Amino acid sequence: xxxxxxxxxxxxxxxxxxxxxxxxxxxxxxxxxxxxxxxxxxxxxxxxxxxxxxxxxxxxxxxxxxxxxxxxxxxxxxxxxxxxxxxxxxxxxxxxxxxxxxxxxxxxxxxxxxxxxxxxxxxxxxxxxxxxxxxxxxxxxxxxxxxxxxxxxxxxxxxxxxxxxxxxxxxxxxxxxxxxxxxxxxxxxxxxxxxxxxxxxxxxxxxxxxxx
Amino acid sequence: xxxxxxxxxxxxxxxxxxxxxxxxxxxxxxxxxxxxxxxxxxxxxxxxxxxxxxxxxxxxxxxxxxxxxxxxxxxxxxxxxxxxxxxxxxxxxxxxxxxxxxxxxxxxxxxxxxxxxxxxxxxxxxxxxxxxxxxxxxxxxxxxxxxxxxxxxxxxxxxxxxxxxxxxxxxxxxxxxxxxxxxxxxxxxxxxxxxxxxxxxxxxxxxxxxxxxxxxxxxxxxxxxxxxxxxxxxxxxxxxxxxxxxxxxxxxxxx
Numbered sequence: 439x440x441x442x443x444x445x446x447x448x449x450x451x452x453x454x455x456x457x458x459x460x461x462x463x464x465x466x467x468x469x470x471x472x473x474x475x476x477x478x479x480x481x482x483x484x485x486x487x488x489x490x491x492x493x494x495x496x497x498x499x500x501x502x503x504x505x506x507x508x509x510x511x512x513x514x515x516x517x518x519x520x521x522x523x524x525x526x527x528x529x530x531x532x533x534x535x536x537x538x539x540x541x542x543x544x545x546x547x548x549x550x551x552x553x554x555x556x557x558x559x560x561x562x563x564x565x566x567x568x569x570x571x572x573x574x575x576x577x578x579x580x581x582x583x584x585x586x587x588x589x590x591x592x593x594x595x596x597x598x599x600x601x602x603x604x605x606x607x608x609x610x611x612x613x614x615x616x617x618x619x620x621x622x623x624x625x626x627x628x629x630x631x632x633x634x635x636x637x638x639x640x641x642x643x644x645x646x647x648x649x650x
Numbered sequence: 651x652x653x654x655x656x657x658x659x660x661x662x663x664x665x666x667x668x669x670x671x672x673x674x675x676x677x678x679x680x681x682x683x684x685x686x687x688x689x690x691x692x693x694x695x696x697x698x699x700x701x702x703x704x705x706x707x708x709x710x711x712x713x714x715x716x717x718x719x720x721x722x723x724x725x726x727x728x729x730x731x732x733x734x735x736x737x738x739x740x741x742x743x744x745x746x747x748x749x750x751x752x753x754x755x756x757x758x759x760x761x762x763x764x765x766x767x768x769x770x771x772x773x774x775x776x777x778x779x780x781x782x783x784x785x786x787x788x789x790x791x792x793x794x795x796x797x798x799x800x801x802x803x804x805x806x807x808x809x810x811x812x813x814x815x816x817x818x819x820x821x822x823x824x825x826x827x828x829x830x831x832x833x834x835x836x837x838x839x840x841x842x843x844x845x846x847x848x849x850x851x852x853x854x855x856x857x858x859x860x861x862x863x864x865x866x867x868x869x870x871x872x873x874x875x876x877x878x879x880x881x882x883x884x885x886x887x888x889x890x891x892x893x894x895x896x897x898x899x900x901x902x903x904x905x
Contacts, residue, residue: 579774625681
């Protein structure tokens with residue numbers, strides 16, 4: 439049922455603008471904020487990576503302690519999953535997000551297919567982020583603060599763009615499942631973040647407990 | 651289908667401000683309950699696990715000789731030297747290769763009782779948790795024989811056997827068992843190494859002993875900044891007085 443609804447964006451819907459999805463101003467600003475935060479984090483990681491390449495003894499600004507350190511994370515094979523630094527993907531992707539944010543804040547109507555595309559892109563990003571979370575926690579054994587900013591931003595962004603593309607506010611139709619998912623979306627996200635947070639606490643408890 | 655969907659949608663859009671607010675509060679309330687419950691549950695599990703580690707305590711491997719100098723009228727040694735080490739840490743390797751023969755001589759002379767705390771300080775998945783596994787094996791060996799522990803401990807710090815901290819290959823449990831056999835014990839060691847009997851204890855050692863680096867040396871509970879074997883011998887002499895044969899440090903064989 440969901441798929442049918444999504445496949446017919448030109449079907450006349452209840453609301454006045456059938457082609458464009460209505461975006462609340464809170465949604466628009468949060469997309470812009472996500473784009474800027476993600477862009478800053480990706481750019482910082484790229485610059486730090488270049489500094490390390492120039493001078494292998496360089497200590498990145500985010501090396502705080504044995505657990506919270508990006509130096510050890512950035513030099514791992516996982517940090518260049520596709521053969522080049524992951525942060526380059528971030529710079530390109532978050533630039534698109536930032537532009538989208540600017541357009542929605544300016545109330546430029548964007549077609550439904552655009553939001554579906556954004557959702558697919560963000561979903562791929564979120565899948566990648568979760569792979570990185572697993573690697574960071576259980577293979578590398580360290581946390582990189584800028585990377586964690588990207589984790590939070592990407593997962594939050596997925597909730598925002600998916601609700602614009604598929605939420606009941608978009609076209610007025612949709613199944614009970616979609617409607618309930620939309621209604622509880624921030625609850626699900628909150629619980630999701632709590633789960634990741636708790637995994638981090640448990641994984642590095644040996645270290646955290648020395649700080650207490 | 652579309653009709654049904656539209657009908658089931660209607661109440662959503664008919665919500666007035668008051669029930670919308672109630673709906674929001676219900677969602678926030680339920681979410682908070684789930685989150686708080688999860689945090690409390692995990693917190694409880696982690697804390698109770700922590701206590702178990704603390705209860706299993708910091709166990710030292712005490713190495714002494716029959717000539718041990720004790721405080722008058724007691725069986726307490728005059729000088730207890732505690733070594734907190736990690737089998738992977740390069741500084742521990744340098745320390746053992748430099749000070750090891752001198753420490754060994756002081757033990758044999760009866761000047762000191764040595765307490766070895768082998769920690770899993772540097773244990774990480776990318777070094778295959780070598781620190782913890784090697785430390786566990788050391789306690790397994792010490793259970794069988796202290797003399798074998800001394801040989802095992804020295805062997806693991808030789809340049810040929812100690813792996814590089816940033817290397818890619820680390821001795822596995824089979825290799826550790828083999829090294830224990832070469833040090834002169836089998837007994838329950840293979841099973842003990844395989845089961846990781848002392849893993850929780852060695853992983854908790856860093857916290858329970860309150861150390862921040864390895865090697866850490868403490869003489870009678872006081873942190874000691876080591877410089878040269880000669881200075882170490884002088885320091886011990888200051889505590890136990892003249893013990894036959896104490897006078898000289900042992901120069902480690904050139905390697």
